[in-house]
Amino acid sequence: xxxxxxxxxxxxxxxxxxxxxxxxxxxxxxxxxxxxxxxxxxxxxxxxxxxxxxxxxxxxxxxxxxxxxxxxxxxxxxxxxxxxxxxxxxxxxxxxxxxxxxxxxxxxxxxxxxxxxxxxxxxxxxxxxxxxxxxxxxxxxxxxxxxxxxxxxxxxxxxxxxxxxxxxxxxxxxxxxxxxxxxxxxxxxxxxxxxxxxxxxxxxxxxxxxxxxxxxxxxxxxxxxxxxxxxxxxxxxxxxxxxxx
Amino acid sequence: xxxxxxxxxxxxxxxxxxxxxxxxxxxxxxxxxxxxxxxxxxxxxxxxxxxxxxxxxxxxxxxxxxxxxxxxxxxxxxxxxxxxxxxxxxxxxxxxxxxxxxxxxxxxxxxxxxxxxxxxxxxxxxxxxxxxxxxxxxxxxxxxxxxxxxxxxxxxxxxxxxxxxxxxxxxxxxxxxxxxxxxxxxxxxxxxxxxxxxxxxxxxxxxxxxxxxxxxxxxxxxxxxxxxxxxxxxxxxxxxxxxxxxxxxxxxxxxxxxxxxxxxxxxxxxxxxxxxxxxxxxxxxxxxxxxxxxxxxxxxxxxxxxxxxxxxxxxxxxxxxxxxxxxxxxxxxxxxxxxxxxxxxx
Numbered sequence: 001x002x003x004x005x006x007x008x009x010x011x012x013x014x015x016x017x018x019x020x021x022x023x024x025x026x027x028x029x030x031x032x033x034x035x036x037x038x039x040x041x042x043x044x045x046x047x048x049x050x051x052x053x054x055x056x057x058x059x060x061x062x063x064x065x066x067x068x069x070x071x072x073x074x075x076x077x078x079x080x081x082x083x084x085x086x087x088x089x090x091x092x093x094x095x096x097x098x099x100x101x102x103x104x105x106x107x108x109x110x111x112x113x114x115x116x117x118x119x120x121x122x123x124x125x126x127x128x129x130x131x132x133x134x135x136x137x138x139x140x141x142x143x144x145x146x147x148x149x150x151x152x153x154x155x156x157x158x159x160x161x162x163x164x165x166x167x168x169x170x171x172x173x174x175x176x177x178x179x180x181x182x183x184x185x186x187x188x189x190x191x192x193x194x195x196x197x198x199x200x201x202x203x204x205x206x207x208x209x210x211x212x213x214x215x216x217x218x219x220x221x222x223x224x225x226x227x228x229x230x231x232x233x234x235x236x237x238x239x240x241x242x243x244x245x
Numbered sequence: 246x247x248x249x250x251x252x253x254x255x256x257x258x259x260x261x262x263x264x265x266x267x268x269x270x271x272x273x274x275x276x277x278x279x280x281x282x283x284x285x286x287x288x289x290x291x292x293x294x295x296x297x298x299x300x301x302x303x304x305x306x307x308x309x310x311x312x313x314x315x316x317x318x319x320x321x322x323x324x325x326x327x328x329x330x331x332x333x334x335x336x337x338x339x340x341x342x343x344x345x346x347x348x349x350x351x352x353x354x355x356x357x358x359x360x361x362x363x364x365x366x367x368x369x370x371x372x373x374x375x376x377x378x379x380x381x382x383x384x385x386x387x388x389x390x391x392x393x394x395x396x397x398x399x400x401x402x403x404x405x406x407x408x409x410x411x412x413x414x415x416x417x418x419x420x421x422x423x424x425x426x427x428x429x430x431x432x433x434x435x436x437x438x439x440x441x442x443x444x445x446x447x448x449x450x451x452x453x454x455x456x457x458x459x460x461x462x463x464x465x466x467x468x469x470x471x472x473x474x475x476x477x478x479x480x481x482x483x484x485x486x487x488x489x490x491x492x493x494x495x496x497x498x499x500x501x502x503x504x505x506x507x508x509x510x511x512x513x514x515x516x517x518x519x520x521x522x523x524x525x526x527x528x529x530x531x532x533x534x535x536x537x538x539x540x541x542x543x544x545x546x547x548x549x550x551x552x553x554x555x556x557x558x559x560x561x562x563x564x565x566x567x568x569x570x571x572x573x574x575x576x577x578x579x580x581x582x583x584x585x586x587x588x589x590x591x
Contacts, residue, residue, distance in 0.1 A: 048323070123343035125324070126297055127357040127408065128333030137356060141347045215347070 001186050009176055009189075014196065016090045016171035021158045023094045028101035028154055033147075035061065035102065036109025037135055047121070047131040064103040069161045072100050073168060093162065093170030101158055108150030112143040145212040152208025156201055173197055246412060246444040247273040247296060252305035254291045254468075265291035266302070267468035273461070275411075278438050278445040280455040282487070283465030289448040292465070293416050296446065297335045298328060309335060310411050333361055336405030340417035342397040344389040350400050351376065351385040357407040375403040379433060395426035402433060406441075413437070415447035419454060427451075431458045452490050456539070462487055480511055480546055483575055492548040496534025503552050504560045505534065509573040510547040519570050520551065527563050529554060550577070 035057060041047050042054040067075070073096040077087050080095040120138045129137065140147070163174020173193050181190020254266040265288045273279040283289050294300040296307055298314050306315045309331065317327040324332070344353050354372040363371070376382050379399040389397055398418060405413055415434065419427040435458045437443050449455065455462045455476075463473035464487045472479060472487050480488045488509070498505050508519070524531050536549040553560045557576060567574050 117341075117343070119339055119341055119343040120345060122299055123337070123339060124356070124360070125299055126332055126335070126337040126414075127360050127404075128329040128331075129360045130329065131323070133360055137359070138345065142345060144347065 001180075001189060006189055006192065009180070010173075010192065010196065013171060013173045013176045013193070014200075016175075017159065017162050017173045017200075020090050020093050020097060020162045020165065020170065020172060021155060024097035024101055024158055024162075025151070025155050027094070027098035028105045028158070029151060031098070031102040032105030032154075033109055033140075035106035037113055037139060039106065039110040040113045040139070041131060041135070047125075047134060061103040061106050064099070065107065067100075069096070069100050070164050070167075072096055073165060088169040090170050090172070093165035093168075093172075097158055097161055097165060100161055101154055104157060105150060105154045108153060109143075109147060112146030112150055113139050115146060116142045145216040148208055148212040148215065152205055152212075155204050155208075159197065159201060159204075246275040246310060247271065247279075247446055248308045249292075249296070250306050252292070252295055252307065253303045254288075254295060254300060255303045264468050266295065266305075268305070269465075269468070269470055271463065271470065271473070273444060273446050275444055276438070276442050277460040278435065278447065278458050280459035280462040281446070281448045281465055281470075282450065282452065282455055282462060283448075284450060287465040288468040289450075289465055290416065291468075293414050293446065293448050296414055297332050297337060298324070333357065333408045334410050334412075336402075336408065336410035336413040338398065338401045338405045338413070338415045338418045340420050342389070342394075342401045342421075344397060344400055344404075346389055348388075349385065350381065350387050350389065350392070353389065353400055354404045354407055357404060361408060371407065372403075375406055376400075378406070378437075379403045393426070394422050395430055398422065398426075398430050399433065402430075402437070406437070406443075411442075411444060413443050413445045415445060417449055418447065420449065420451065424453075427454070428457070434458060455487075456491055464490075477511065480509060481573060483573060492537050492539070492546065494535040494537055494548050494550040496550045496552075498552060499532070502556060503554060504557050504564075505550060505552050505577040506560075506564060506567070507575040507577055508549045508551060508567060509575070510549075511545070511573075517570060519567065519572060520549075522570075523563055523566060526566065529563065 038048075039054065039057055039061070042050040042057070044051075044054075046054075064072070073093075076096045076099060080087050080092050083095050084091045086092050116139055120142060121134050124134050124138050162170070162172050163177070166172045166175030167178060169175075173196060177190050177193040180186040181193065249269055249271045252266050252269040252271070253264070256263045256265060267288075269288075269292060271279075271281075271292070281289055281292060291300055295302045296309065296314075298307065298318055301318065302315065306313055308314065312331055314328065314331055317325060317331060344350075345356065348356070351369065351372050354375055355368040358368040358371055373382065373385060376385055379402055381396060381399050381403070384392060384396065384400075389400065392400065401418070402413075413434075418434075419430050422430060431454060434445055434447070438445050438458075445458075447454065447459070459476065461473070461475045462479060464471045472482070472485055474482070476491070479485050480491070482488060489507075492509070494507060496505070520531055520533075523529070532552045534550040534552055536547070538545070538547040540546070553563060564574055564576065
């Protein structure tokens with residue numbers, strides 16, 4: 001296979017992968033964030049302590065998490081058909097990908113939100129804030145660097161899942177690697193896909209780390225940082241001051 | 246201003262019960278600085294958290310500014326609207342400041358105003374005014390991590406004042422600060438108390454805090470208030486543990502055959518030459534084992550530990566003489582010296 005033959009295949013596959021991962025990440029964040037926050041709030045000693053709700057959500061998350069993705073994909077076929085009208089193609093793959101990633105992200109959110117100092121919650125309660133105020137003004141903003149790190153992890157996991165989705169006709173890089181690389185012995189093409197995946201994942205991880213770090217820095221040390229100055233060159237870090245945080 | 250009656254708090258976990266508060270009756274008058282002191286685990290934290298119902302008391306009532314908060318609380322763990330409104334009128338400062346690290350100093354002070362629903366313009370005007378009041382007008386755009394401990398606590402105080410409270414609760418506000426900073430933060434609390442007529446309820450384990458800012462104090466031990474009153478009243482109470490701790494005078498009897506007496510001077514008696522008069526009248530030698538003179542709550546107070554020759558039975562008359570001079574006399578049983586408040590920082 002020549003490069004001119006491979007090139008359109010690869011660019012199509014890259015597009016498909018990004019499309020699937022992008023949408024499913026969006027759904028996972030929108031669905032997983034409230035679930036994760038609820039897991040913390042309904043827990044013992046939480047603001048909305050509710051043992052039943054906590055058990056139910058916790059168990060639902062655990063069951064979804066324990067299911068191998070490939071099984072989840074097959075198990076959800078009927079549901080996928082009702083949502084998208086088909087079980088084949090990149091739109092159809094988004095459904096199981098998102099559903100698989102929601103509980104994954106929810107657990108990461110839970111861990112991140114638990115890290116927030118209980119004293120801050122207490123302070124907002126003492127000001128007369130509601131549970132919703134606490135979530136909006138304290139839990140989410142204070143755990144934002146960890147939430148971004150969690151999103152990065154979720155995206156990377158979703159890229160892995162999307163390769164599996166490729167085996168049931170969703171397209172994407174995983175599909176190319178299996179159909180051409182494995183089944184047609186186009187080893188070269190397979191290695192190129194692997195290389196592309198490695199680069200994509202490294203880029204995503206780097207971007208995520210930078211974003212998380214810059215937010216952390218904002219609350220951490222060095223001069224008055226304007227809001228949302230993500231990914232911009234930073235002045236050299238201040239020597240060690242407040243590094244403990 | 247703050248009254249609690251029969252306040253109890255029992256924590257239950259895994260079938261075990263821990264009583265943190267055991268029928269606490271507290272009365273804080275309007276415009277005073279009231280200190281509750283006690284060692285770790287005495288129930289101070291539970292008490293202050295019960296005042297704004299961050300902790301629900303198991304029994305008893307809390308009234309703040311004439312409003313029965315326990316009645317507002319409603320059932321269930323969620324705070325009712327009325328309770329939240331009442332809370333917004335009670336400021337609270339914390340040992341570990343509890344500032345949001347992702348917000349600037351100004352935004353931290355604006356947080357309670359956001360909760361109260363003020364517009365952006367009103368919020369920033371108010372916040373800047375408060376920062377000016379606590380002496381941090383130039384730090385409005387900094388983040389908490391860039392401030393020193395004392396500055397953080399000043400921000401905490403500015404934030405607590407945002408809702409124009411009549412009452413300020415201070416939960417060990419100076420315990421994480423060094424002595425110098427502690428003094429300046431306490432001074433600020435005292436100034437605010439005077440300027441704004443703010444009623445302050447503070448809990449602490451440091452006697453110095455009580456000594457430097459409090460008008461009244463209570464000693465807590467094992468979930469109960471053991472002693473309470475204005476500083477003057479406490480000092481006038483024979484055998485008061487708080488008075489002894491506020492005015493520690495050391496010194497052991499040099500021999501078995503001696504009587505050790507603590508003499509507390511306040512008011513008129515402070516100016517009388519009682520010791521030399523006693524010595525002359527009864528022709529006895531008096532040694533001074535320890536002494537301290539200080540100003541507490543604006544009162545000049547002195548305390549002295551003296552030793553008289555002979556056992557207590559031999560000294561009944563001289564001790565009677567001292568009492569006649571209007572002094573407060575505590576005979577110290579040196580075999581078991583009263584244990585003064587000793588407390589390590591958390």
